[in-house]
Amino acid sequence: MRAYRLFVLTGTLALALWAASCNGDNDPGPGGTSDAGVDGGSLPRPDGGGTDGGGSQDFACNVARQEGCAEGQSCHFADLADGGTGSRCFEAECDVVAQDCAEGQRCTYATEDGVTRRRCVAPGTVGEGAPCTLAPSEGGLAYDTCQQGLFCRQAPEGQGSGFTCQRLCHATTQCGNSGECNTVLRLEGTDELPLLCGPPSPSCNPFGQDCTAPLSCYPSSSGPVCAGSGTRTEGQSCEFSNQCTPGSACVNAGGGLTCRALCQPGGEPACSSGSCRALDGNPGVGACVP
Template sequence: PGTDFACNVARQEGCPSGQSCHFADLEDGGTGSRCFAAECDVVRQDCPQGQRCTYVGQGGATQRRCVEAGTAEEGAPCTLAANDGGLTYDTCQQGLFCKDEPVDGGTGFFCRRLCHATSECGEQGECNTVLRLEGTAELPLVCGPPSRQCDPFGEDCTAPLSCYPSTSGPVCAGTGTRREGEACDFSNQCTPGSACVDTGGGLTCRPLCRPGGTPACATGTCRTVGNNPGVGACVPS
């Protein structure tokens, strides 16, 4: 799956200047990441003062554009409607997006924070909720509740997220692109099925393994990953 991920969403790495990295639905039906050019970035919020960057619909297409900032705060109810110029966008403040959520058997709409990485979500959330918007191939992310634990040897995370070891056990997180042996800071910078571990010469991406079980290491030694019972990483012997 690593070949489908052309850039790193969480770190915003791998794209030319003027483009940003987003998850995307691919032509073959899979999910990956791609570089997209647009007027602005929904996380950096690099629009002129008094405006915000958000996803704007017009004529069946959806693009990131600079528009007037809304007034609804994070977590507050919001609406999505067309203005006099035929542009459709929501009533949320800068950096937020109006997301549909189940409420008492129905559907409500609330402003949630747009993000590229969990570090942008504060202490109570993670950048783990994927939006699928009509008229764009981009799959933006918003902050959601902490991810449930998952199986790093399975495929039980919703694409484009993958399961990685973390300090609190395996969690679903944005998929990385770095391959075996490449330097890293976090496990989800690596391709699925690997983790970022210290091999003695610095942190690098290494394949996952089960200590004393399957999958085993083709080369090296299966060393347990702390706080992740039954999960190891193949490190050079």
């Protein structure tokens, strides 16, 4: 199961999307991890806040911008008690993306006595995309053989087999040529849900709904992509587009994020009420707003 997390600020409407694509990649990594999707919302508000207009405090900080946490903390996605996903501030001695350890050390997720946390350890030698394993260690501390900023997990579909070093990220701008910041890691011994750079999400037609069931087509920052389908209807509050029913999206036209029907500016389908406002990054796709 590969999980895609996307976030976009549009010129006129704010759009957020949580997308999950299953590919059978559920094997735990050398460090006791698995790349599994989470059913539910997981992205911060476009304004970086922790509420959705309905009083929700699920998103305490902004992962992509690393905003909203105190010094010595960093923002990560985390599972919520109700089965959804939000963001929380976690304390640790270092940041796996910023790589802010002392010179000659690497920040990574290391496990000891069943507890996993971000620690400064000796850097590995394996580069991005190359095969990796657990590093030889003393005293029961376990971590992988990757270089700074990388983590060992099962290779993405179409990019080899076995376990390879892949780039950690908070936002797609940190991925460079490594794809999108869209792959969620579940690590035993921690509540943090760190992100890795992964292959771009598949494109689709949001009006034709040409995705393979049970996925549906929703707008995203890089154009429409296939995502798990939601059930929230017109006007209901939301955090992500695919919490909404197919053919709609989660947008902020003032007054908070709500599900709104998709439309084609100047064409069909048109809005039964309100006006059709274009969504940036999604040519020919808009949302009906009051």
